[in-house]
Amino acid sequence: xxxxxxxxxxxxxxxxxxxxxxxxxxxxxxxxxxxxxxxxxxxxxxxxxxxxxxxxxxxxxxxxxxxxxxxxxxxxxxxxxxxxxxxxxxxxxxxxxxxxxxxxxxxxxxxxxxxxxxxxxxxxxxxxxxxxxxxxxxxxxxxxxxxxxxxxxxxxxxxxxxxxxxxxxxxxxxxxxxxxxxxxxxxxxxxxxxxxxxxxxxxxxxxxxxxxxxxxxxxxxxxxxxxxxxxxxxxxxxxxxxxxxxxxxxxxxxxxxxxxxxxxxxxxxxxxxxxxxxxxxxxxxxxxxxxxxxxxxxxxxxxxxxxxxxxxxxxxxxxxxxxxxxxxxxxxxx
Amino acid sequence: xxxxxxxxxxxxxxxxxxxxxxxxxxxxxxxxxxxxxxxxxxxxxxxxxxxxxxxxxxxxxxxxxxxxxxxxxxxxxxxxxxxxxxxxxxxxxxxxxxxxxxxxxxxxxxxxxxxxxxxxxxxxxxxxxxxxxxxxxxxxxxxxxxxxxxxxxxxxxxxxxxxxxxxxxxxxxxxxxxxxxxxxxxxxxxxxxxxxxxxxxxxxxxxxxxxxxxxxxxxxxxxxxxxxxxxxxxxxxxxxxxxxxxxxxxxxxxxxxxxxxxxxxxxxxxxxxxxxxxxxxxxx
Numbered sequence: 150x151x152x153x154x155x156x157x158x159x160x161x162x163x164x165x166x167x168x169x170x171x172x173x174x175x176x177x178x179x180x181x182x183x184x185x186x187x188x189x190x191x192x193x194x195x196x197x198x199x200x201x202x203x204x205x206x207x208x209x210x211x212x213x214x215x216x217x218x219x220x221x222x223x224x225x226x227x228x229x230x231x232x233x234x235x236x237x238x239x240x241x242x243x244x245x246x247x248x249x250x251x252x253x254x255x256x257x258x259x260x261x262x263x264x265x266x267x268x269x270x271x272x273x274x275x276x277x278x279x280x281x282x283x284x285x286x287x288x289x290x291x292x293x294x295x296x297x298x299x300x301x302x303x304x305x306x307x308x309x310x311x312x313x314x315x316x317x318x319x320x321x322x323x324x325x326x327x328x329x330x331x332x333x334x335x336x337x338x339x340x341x342x343x344x345x346x347x348x349x350x351x352x353x354x355x356x357x358x359x360x361x362x363x364x365x366x367x368x369x370x371x372x373x374x375x376x377x378x379x380x381x382x383x384x385x386x387x388x389x390x391x392x393x394x395x396x397x398x399x400x401x402x403x404x405x406x407x408x409x410x411x412x413x414x415x416x417x418x419x420x421x422x423x424x425x426x427x428x429x430x431x432x433x434x435x436x437x438x439x440x441x442x443x444x445x446x447x448x449x450x451x452x453x454x455x456x457x458x459x460x461x462x463x464x465x466x467x468x469x470x471x472x473x474x475x476x477x478x479x480x481x482x483x
Numbered sequence: 484x485x486x487x488x489x490x491x492x493x494x495x496x497x498x499x500x501x502x503x504x505x506x507x508x509x510x511x512x513x514x515x516x517x518x519x520x521x522x523x524x525x526x527x528x529x530x531x532x533x534x535x536x537x538x539x540x541x542x543x544x545x546x547x548x549x550x551x552x553x554x555x556x557x558x559x560x561x562x563x564x565x566x567x568x569x570x571x572x573x574x575x576x577x578x579x580x581x582x583x584x585x586x587x588x589x590x591x592x593x594x595x596x597x598x599x600x601x602x603x604x605x606x607x608x609x610x611x612x613x614x615x616x617x618x619x620x621x622x623x624x625x626x627x628x629x630x631x632x633x634x635x636x637x638x639x640x641x642x643x644x645x646x647x648x649x650x651x652x653x654x655x656x657x658x659x660x661x662x663x664x665x666x667x668x669x670x671x672x673x674x675x676x677x678x679x680x681x682x683x684x685x686x687x688x689x690x691x692x693x694x695x696x697x698x699x700x701x702x703x704x705x706x707x708x709x710x711x712x713x714x715x716x717x718x719x720x721x722x723x724x725x726x727x728x729x730x731x732x733x734x735x736x737x738x739x740x741x742x743x744x745x746x747x748x749x750x751x752x753x754x755x756x757x758x759x760x761x762x763x764x765x766x767x
Contacts, residue, residue: 192575192667199568199638200580203587206635210602213609228608281501284494291488300495302747307502309739311696313713314732317720318505321512324724326522328508361502412593419595421699426720436597440702443601453605456598463595471589474643 211460218453219246229447250454260438260455267435268462270349270424271417274356275364278413279406281357282364286405287398289365290372301369308362316355316426323351323427351427352434356417364409371405372398404473411470415463435459506736513729533730540727542715550695550712553626557633558690562683564634565641565690570675572642573649574657591639600703603632607704624706632704633694640693641686648682649675681750692739 220230235243254260289300307315322328323345330342345351375398383393421436428434433441435455443452514529515522537543568588572581591599607628614620656678660670676683698713705711719725 195567196571196575196578196584199564199571199588199642200584202564202635202638203568203584206603206606206631207587207591210606213605214598214602217605228612281494281498284491285498288488288491288495291491298747298751302743303499303502306740306743307506309692309743310506310736311713311716311732313696313698313716313720314509314728314735315505317716317724317728317732318509320720321724321729322505322508326519331522358501358505361498415593416595419597421597422717436595436699439597439601440699443703449605452601456601459595459598463593467590467593470593471586474589475585 214453214456217449218250218457219248220450220453221245221247221249222448222450224447228449230449247450250451251458253451254454254458259433263433263435263438264458264462266432267418270352270356270434271414271420274353274360274417275410275414277353277357278361278364279410282361282368282409283402283406286365286368286372289369290375304362304365312359313422315359316423319351319355319358319427320346323354346427347429349429349432352424352429355423355427356413356420359423360413360417363412367408367412368402368405371402371408375401404476408470408473408477411466411473415466415470418463419459509729510733510736513726513733515726518726533726534734537727537730537734542710543712543727543731546710546712546715549626549709553629553633553711554691554694556630557637557694558687560630560634561638561641561690561694562687565638565686566645566679566683568638568642569645569649570671573646574654574675588639588642591636592643594636596636596697596699597703599636600632600700603628603635603700604703624704625709628704628706629701629709629711632700633690633697636697636700637690637693640689641683644686644689645679645682648679652678 216233217230220233223229223231231245233245235245237243285304289297289304292300320327324330325342325344325346327346329345330339333339334342379397379401380393383397384390388396419436420434421440424434424437439452439455439459442448442455512523513533514531515524516527516530516532517524565588568584572585572588575581604624607624611622614622657670657674660674661667665673696713697711698717701711701714705714716728716731719728
């Protein structure tokens, strides 16, 4: 679509309210108003509304973060940074950019270790999600239609319930006098309670648990579309089940694997709630670092620098994800 | 084939066990009499006393009411903006800046929440300064700023849902209406909206849930005195498990489960009816 609609749009661009518009705008303000009425109504207005919203509330905020990340921290002023741009008496514009916050990010051991830790946690939890989610998606895609719907419902159901409360549920399971320890002690498997809360293990569990549906759903929607005749052909040609899986199903499901993995990896790097509730207290993840820097130290420039650095780190995965998303939508159109 | 099927089925069973045990244990222990949430007090349980406590807890109740208001407003805003964005992206053909719009609508889907939260807050602080400078008027952060932030990150989800629904059927109906002389706005309300109504409804529910559930972004952009439910829950559970939170969680899980099961049931029935009608139309 649609040259037809466009001509239609311009013919009708005054719309139903045309007498009102012409009355209001012809007798009074200058010529540009007619230009606006002629060229800006209809489609352009429809495009402009979401565009403007995202521009003001999504794009501009990033520019502000970028600006403040170069500002100088001054704890006593409100807001706590020195202005980056300042008009001087003689009409000159003073621009003061400091890279101090970024230098600090790269050199402070606490920061470096939490970057490495975040990436490590995100990477391994993505891997675990994949190892658990792939067989699940596979089994669902092979089930009969009735079961398939029930299974999908069961996968989506936790997604609709509170994320915070589902993470909270793990505290009850993992803590020293929690359910898992009680059960294991009752069964006589352990004598001493295991320390599971506030460990990396708990963070992995929390992330895999919360993000598993994000892995399964793209994988499922890929696996479901597979053509079974290919598998049959492979088996007719003498491939065993493992070989035909490795040579046919797995390569075909690659887009699903990429999409699911990115949907887990990207938010996991910036995860805040799970490590705060379940994680180690001696090893922070980046998101916690950012929020502590912001709320506790009130060092806005440094918090902004952390955000920009996180964005730079994630920009490649995010772009891959977007390209993938567009391709999916294009494919759905055909 | 068989071993493979067995393996994946075992994993499926294990996965469901993993997904549901925490929720079920949370529900189970909400009926526990003991304050030590996870130690079952067999003598005096089950009990409903934590539910009674929950309904006496004014901090939780007022936070829940605030969350409902914010979620309803942001879901409505997100549906309006997200539907427009989805329509523009899938129906308006190529136009200048289309790629940018597509990028702007999908980016919030994967953006880490701390970044969204921080950037929104810094925007609001800058706007505060600007307004103070220009008009000498100071606005407070609170319900309005939370709602704006929630609209911004939830509209991305609505856009994706609407866009994929619109991609699912071609535009011949809309074109026919245009050919018959209907104005674009009329075509939109009479043809497009009814067709994508399921997507709009599920987009609204999705946006409502995401807003109702959000902690991180809200923590950044909320002002003093405007505590949403997740903020209250978070401050409670940081100090350890609390039986009142278990009771609250149980109620929330049951409401959601009921809603999801009912909507799935109705959707299936509608689908069946449509299929029957199609068959009858084909036969007649």
